[in-house]
Amino acid sequence: MSFRRIALINPPIDEDRIRCIDAGHWQPLNLLALASHIKHSDYECDIVIYDQEIMSKDEIYHSLANFQPDLVGISPNIDSYQQTIHIAKLCKAINAKVVLGGNYASSLGSRILFNRKEIDYIIKRDGEIPFLELIKGKSLANIKNVIYRQGNNIFENDLAYNNSATISEIDYSLVDLEKYFNNYALNRNKGPFNRPLAFLSQRGCVWKDKTGGCTFCSRELISRFDNTKQVWNRIRKLKEQFSIDAIMDVGDDFLGNLDWFTSFYENKTNFNDEFGIRFIYSRVNHINDTTVKMLKDLNTFEIFLGIESGDQSILKNTIKGNTIDQQKRAIKLLEKNNINVALGFVLGLPGENRKTLEATSNYIESLLNHTNITEVVVSIMTPLPGSPSYDLMLDHNKLGHKYLNSDMYDLIDLQKDWVNNFCDVSFDEIIHISHKLNQLKDNVTVEFDYA
Incomplete structure (x- = not known):
């Protein structure tokens, strides 16, 4: 058929x-x-x-x-x-x-x-x-x-993966781009750009390839990267066709493969201050003097960093692979170079308790003193299908039968089951902290979502 x-x-x-x-x-x-x-x-x-x-x-x-x-x-x-x-x-x-x-x-x-x-x-x-x-x-x-x-x-059937992130050049004429650009104009944190385009240059997460990934991550394995010369050629054509002035790369960790990122930087062509990188995701481990200089030269406006917690033991439980000191250095270095940062935190990670929750709350409040923090996204831990945390739910003697054959979930129920069985704090206490965080600062958006 x-x-x-x-x-x-x-x-x-x-x-x-x-x-x-x-x-x-x-x-x-x-x-x-x-x-x-x-x-x-x-x-x-x-x-x-x-x-x-x-x-x-x-x-x-x-x-x-x-x-x-x-x-x-x-x-x-x-x-x-x-x-x-x-x-x-x-x-x-x-x-x-x-x-x-x-x-x-x-x-x-x-x-x-x-x-x-x-x-x-x-x-x-x-x-x-x-x-x-x-x-x-x-x-x-x-x-x-x-x-x-x-x-x-x-x-x-058996699985097969593409050899690169993009196997056919994206044809953006298949959607009405002006509607997206008009919506972007309403963004209170739009920066110097007016026509940024969502862009794909890589798939997968190198950290997940190496370790199995963070506890909450349900993203795919197998990192793939497009040829950087071809990436810049695509950007050039998109600038000519749609007058874009920035890209928003959706890759899980834009700096995860340093050789690829260095090649991307070295192969930039016809680059000027009127074009830039509106948004990327990165792990704090990759933020250093060398990469920040390249990001600044690429006119990078904002980077999303998954911080997750203000307690080192929780970061270890989550298989985050970095330290609070590394996080602080990364944010300070980006601030020094006038690159904005959006921060991600998750409440209710494995082993969470009152002390670790309070540490995270205090940590967020202290980080808001940095002038380059544009957004704080605070999520309540949700064991998404495909994540290590979801597998823990399936293996749990009290929860496995409830979720083993399900494909549709009540999110609050799912979050409560996780917190009640994998944290040393109540769900109500997590909600209380989330409400407290939501009152922190008017010019920073504290958004609550699932993780």
Whole structure:
């Protein structure tokens, strides 16, 4: 069976969840990667992208009904899974097949197909090649990364990873970029840029490859990096085509491979002060005099650092791989070089207690004295499917039976079960600290989310 009318959806968040404060200006690279690979293959089909960043729930529903797709690809997370299932049921009513992809679907895999008859296929991890083969009608048994149902049986094929982060150049004309740029203009922390573009130059986390990753991390293994000369060539063309003035790289750790980052720096071409790096993620271990000089030369505006806790024992329990002293030095060095920092913290990490919570609260308050702190994101620990913490839940003698066969979760219930069984502090005490932190400083956003 081949498909000619393809809908790709980043679904709306569920009713009880809070929309991210910077939503609206991140282009959907996950969907664009799939659509671009299809377009470059010359396979003839109609593709429409539906992105909750710029579309309301009702707009997505209405547009789907008008388009009448024969295949719908959805990329859910734990925040949007209820909406995903609702959309899937609507699509089945118009006889469309439904395929899920992304971290959440990859982690739960066959469990979703077992529980949800409205889902026809799962594509695990890298999706560009298997998705194209699926829509062309290749035999399901011969498509890598696909999980599918045949009669009453569920089959899971072998995994294959792409050799690089990007296998087909992203075609941003598949979405209305002006809507994203207009939303960015409303950002109170926009910096000197007006037209930043979400960008993909690498996938995976080197730290996770080496260690299995931080306790809360559900991201994929296997780091891949694009050729830096090709990356700069893509940036040059995007500047010419869309007049972009910055990139926001979505890689988990932009500095994780120092050889790659050095090559990226050395191969910069036609670079000037009017173009820069709006945002990257990094681990504090990689922030030093050498890398900061390169970041400054690249006109870097903001870096997200996952700090997580103000207690060293909690960092060790979390397999964070750095120290509080390293964190302080990194923030101070970035401040000295006028590079802004967004900080991430997680409350309720393994072994959390009143003393460690108070240490984290005091640590956050002290860090806000730095002039370059633009945002503090405080999350409550959530054991996401695919993370080491979720595996601990499954292995727990009181919790395993509750979560072993589940694919849909009550987030508060999940967080409470984690805290009650893996921390030495109550959930109410964590909520109390979170409310206290939320009152710290008017010009810094303290955002509460899951981790």
